[in-house]
Each structure stands twice: as structure tokens, then as C-alpha cells.
Amino acid sequence: MSSVSSSGAPEPGPVRASSPRRTVAMTIVAQDPSVGDAHGMLRATVPVPADRLEPGPRSHRFQVIDYDATARVLLPPATLTAEPDAFADRSDTALLSDPAFHAQNTYAIAARTLAVFESAIGRRLNWGFLGHELYLAPHAMAEANAYYDDDVRAVLFGYMPARPRRGPRAGPQSLRIARSARLDPDAVYTCLSHDVIAHETTHAVLDGLRPRFLMPGLPDQPAFHEGLADIVALLSVFSMSEVVRGLLGQADLEGRIADRTVTDQELKKNALFTLAEQVGSALKDERGSALRDSITLRPSTRWASDPRYGEPHARGEILVWIILESLAGIWRQRLADISFGGSVSLARAAEEGATAAQHLLGMCVRAIDYLPPVEFEFPDFLAALLVSDADIVPDDNHGYRDTVRGAFARWGIQAADNHIADLSQAGLTPVYRNLSYTALRSDTDEVFRFIWENLELLEIDPRFYIHVEHVRPSVRVGPDGMVVGETVAEYVQFLEGTPAGLSRAIGLRVPKAVASGTRVRVLGGGTIIFDQFGRARYHHRKDIRDTGRQQRRLSYLIRNGLAGGDSLGVSDGMPAGQRFAILHQPDADPRETW
Numbered sequence: 001m002s003s004v005s006s007s008g009a010p011e012p013g014p015v016r017a018s019s020p021r022r023t024v025a026m027t028i029v030a031q032d033p034s035v036g037d038a039h040g041m042l043r044a045t046v047p048v049p050a051d052r053l054e055p056g057p058r059s060h061r062f063q064v065i066d067y068d069a070t071a072r073v074l075l076p077p078a079t080l081t082a083e084p085d086a087f088a089d090r091s092d093t094a095l096l097s098d099p100a101f102h103a104q105n106t107y108a109i110a111a112r113t114l115a116v117f118e119s120a121i122g123r124r125l126n127w128g129f130l131g132h133e134l135y136l137a138p139h140a141m142a143e144a145n146a147y148y149d150d151d152v153r154a155v156l157f158g159y160m161p162a163r164p165r166r167g168p169r170a171g172p173q174s175l176r177i178a179r180s181a182r183l184d185p186d187a188v189y190t191c192l193s194h195d196v197i198a199h200e201t202t203h204a205v206l207d208g209l210r211p212r213f214l215m216p217g218l219p220d221q222p223a224f225h226e227g228l229a230d231i232v233a234l235l236s237v238f239s240m241s242e243v244v245r246g247l248l249g250q251a252d253l254e255g256r257i258a259d260r261t262v263t264d265q266e267l268k269k270n271a272l273f274t275l276a277e278q279v280g281s282a283l284k285d286e287r288g289s290a291l292r293d294s295i296t297l298r299p300s301t302r303w304a305s306d307p308r309y310g311e312p313h314a315r316g317e318i319l320v321w322i323i324l325e326s327l328a329g330i331w332r333q334r335l336a337d338i339s340f341g342g343s344v345s346l347a348r349a350a351e352e353g354a355t356a357a358q359h360l361l362g363m364c365v366r367a368i369d370y371l372p373p374v375e376f377e378f379p380d381f382l383a384a385l386l387v388s389d390a391d392i393v394p395d396d397n398h399g400y401r402d403t404v405r406g407a408f409a410r411w412g413i414q415a416a417d418n419h420i421a422d423l424s425q426a427g428l429t430p431v432y433r434n435l436s437y438t439a440l441r442s443d444t445d446e447v448f449r450f451i452w453e454n455l456e457l458l459e460i461d462p463r464f465y466i467h468v469e470h471v472r473p474s475v476r477v478g479p480d481g482m483v484v485g486e487t488v489a490e491y492v493q494f495l496e497g498t499p500a501g502l503s504r505a506i507g508l509r510v511p512k513a514v515a516s517g518t519r520v521r522v523l524g525g526g527t528i529i530f531d532q533f534g535r536a537r538y539h540h541r542k543d544i545r546d547t548g549r550q551q552r553r554l555s556y557l558i559r560n561g562l563a564g565g566d567s568l569g570v571s572d573g574m575p576a577g578q579r580f581a582i583l584h585q586p587d588a589d590p591r592e593t594w
């Protein structure tokens, strides 16, 4: 075993139901069971948000339910009692075969992932479904798959039975998970992969923040779900600085590593930059190949028409490349600043990587609030990143924004300065007649009143149905402790009709393949950010009358069969809850899974 303790871990002590401490320490597998050294798999002791824990474990946000639908077995809930936990000193084999450890690992990483979002966004986040708890099923099925299912409010993790020594590949029954309290330590469990757990939890969190991103939309929209999920998985590993240290390599007696081990090329080859190593190796039947290795993509400005980037995961990898490339660039620069005599301190190198990764992760997460609620496209993310970061980090001393902008530009993705309208600039004077600033912070009717008074300024066409769906307060804390209080309001607009009706209403030319009686729905909407004084600051909108975008969306939906019966753009024709199952179905090409 190879064990590390992450900074910030609390002192040992018993876990009480109402512990006043903010975190408790838990043992997890740092990456997955295949990543480690001569001493065994790399594990970490990490701080997990403190909560009252019932057997499962079950907190007020998560509940681990160990039901295996393949074996039709419900394993008993795990009770986590001591701190440091009972797992800290046990052997690798003991951890791999103990379902209680699997339950803890799944819970701890899911809870830490939610905490990444809540601390960057500065408020408690709701799930995308009705209910307070997300179910986590660590051994849900004997399948090389894992997915978030909003219909059953769960993340389901599959497992791959170990290959038998001889004979044909055995079926799920070979796992023998059903009859014994011990699991097969040689099987591959997605619930032991940090990256898979963080990825799937991110789908669930993003679904709460932008529920309409699951509606039939432009291809960038499902790609954003996949790309963000990978970005969160990859960058959150960096919060375990000892893990980063362990993966950077062996230091000399003075605690230093040679510059040549942390060059651009070497950093990008590191396990830190690849996703789900063990699962990837098992699926590709090749040791050392990760599930996704986005940093090896070759940037091209012609990706939008390249069929290779049609599928959501492949398309999402563009965003992953952009953020990883930015990370490598900023990290390399920070290493150059501290290098002397051909080497750098290992501890400092890890720290610099962690700082850069945490800053980028915070930028990505905070940007979500600045996205429109519907009709997402990649330039929206770039614009949201730049505007939201400039608000909280006015002086960009390390050049994060320029680096990110440059990485987007390598793919030809740009956002005009006015992509997000700045409502505070000279010449614009929103009307606040009879408005209550207090009510603006929480009341959808009050925000609608603001929109109604300012239709021309906001360029919203009142002929189409307008609905303010959410008004949410946020308190953002920047890396240097700067606090910005804001209110985020989202509204949507709908228009539904036959192809002829839409042509009359907004001049939309519905593709010829659509039958004349088909019910076609088009969407628009926007996000308005109010500052702490109740003044409208930004408006990020997707105009419902943008016929170019509407035509692109409808063509994409038709081409990909994302239509339901006699309607188009209303539903994707998939059974509720199965969207990610289908997105994450294993294919011949392992890049197309998860």
C-alpha cells in the first residue's frame, strides 16, 4: 500500500452525529486501483464535508444503496464510525474486497465533488430532480458502464468481473458478489475510480444548475455535460497535493526533481492528465491506456464539421483539451519561476500545480452561473469564463484569462466582447420603477417585472411566452478572499407550432424532412446577473428569433434521430432517465463510453 494524507485533514477523533467540525477524514483510492507504485495502489486520506451519517453511508445529500441488479442482491448498508477510519491501515486486497470500503469511497468522492461546486458558486445547490438525496449504487450492474439516471435519482456504477484464467470470458455470475460478504479483488469496479465517480456526480450537479441542458439542444450542449464532467474529475485530483507529489515522481535526497521530468511533454504524459486509467485499460484490453486522453488531441479550427466530433464525449474532449492545455501552460510557467540549477522542489512543483488546477476549476464552475439556461454553445462558455472571472479576480496576474482565451482560439472558438451584454455600461439605464431590491433576490415575479419594464433594453420579444424559472443568490469567494455577492436569474421563452406557423412567426425555415403536421418547438432565454445592490449587471441571452441557430439545432436533431413521434425539439424520444445510459453505453470505440 502507498498512503498519503491530504492537507487540511482534521485530527483523529470519533465521528459524532452533530460534530461541529467542517470535515472528517476518510480513506479513498486516490486515482484507481491500477495507479500506484511498488508499495501498492495510491490511496489518500482526504477531508470530506462533515454531515450526520446514517448507515449506508447516508447523509442529507447522498445515500449509498448497494443493490446489484445483475445478481439481484442487496448488500447491507455500511456503518462508518471511527476516524481515522478503519480502512487506513488495511491491505490493498482487504480494501478491494470490502463492500463497506467501496461504499465509503463512492460516498467520499461524490460528497467532495458536490463541495467543489458549492464552495466555488457560494450557495447550496439543488439536485435536478425533486428530492434531497442522490442515491449512489456502487455495484449496480455487471456492466462496463456508469451513469447518472435522473429518473431514479441515482448514479449507478457498474463493475467488470475479472477474466477467468481459461475458457471463454465468464458472465457476471463469476463475480460471486452475491453469496459472500467479500468481493472479488481482481474485478474492475467503477466505484473505485475517482474519475468515474467525480464525472458522474458532476452530471447530477450540472443537471441541478442547468436542468434544460438535458433537453434536445445543439450538439455543444450534451458535449458540455461530458466535457465539464471530465474537467471536474481531472482537476479535482489536484486538491490532493500529496497525490500530485506522488505522481510527479521520486525526489532526490534534497527533495528536488529534475526540470526535464516536468517539461510540457512529460507533464502531459502524467496520469494526472488522463482519465480513468484502470477502466480504460480494462475496456481497451491494454495496460496503461486511459478511458480518455484528451490532451493528445490535435487542435483544429475545422472540428465543427468533422464527424469525429459529432458524438458528445468526443466533442466534449475539446473543452477538456482547452482546460488541460491551459493548466499545463500555467503550471509550466510557474515551474520556470521556481527552477534553479536544473531542478525544482518536488513539494513546490506539486503546490504550484494544485494552485493552478484549483484556480482553473473554480473559474469553470463559477462560469456555469453565467451561462444561458438553454441553447448552450461553446462560445457561451468562453464568454462566461472571462466575464465571471474578471468580476472576482480583476487583476489577472498569472494570465489565466489570456491563457484560456488562447487555448479556445486554437480551436477557432471566440467570443465577442459584447457576447454577454454589460448592462452597467454608460448609456444603458435599466428601469427599476416600483421594484423591491429585496424581492429581486428571490422572487421570480419580481424579476419578471424587471424584465417587463426593460424589454427593449434586454431585447426580449414579448410576443413569445416568457417564464422566469429560477432566481438564486450566490456569494463567490475569489482565490485571494475577495467576496462578490450576486443574484442569478434565468428566464426561458418557448414557441411551438407547425413548420408553416414558425415560418410566419419568426421566418424560420424548418428543414424539408420535417412533415407539415409536426409540432416543432424552439427555445430562447437568458440569464441576468444582479449585483449585491440589486442592479442588473449582465445579460447572457439566446434570442428565440435567431433563425440561424434554430435551423442548426433542428438539423442536428433530425440528423441524429433525436425526435419524438410527431414532434421535434420537444423530447429526444428517449425514455425518461435513460439519456445518460444511452450516452454512456459502451461501444466498439471505448472513447464513446461514460
Ligand SMILES: [Zn+2]
Pocket: 199, 203, 225, 226, 229, 584, 594
Ligand atoms: Zn458522462
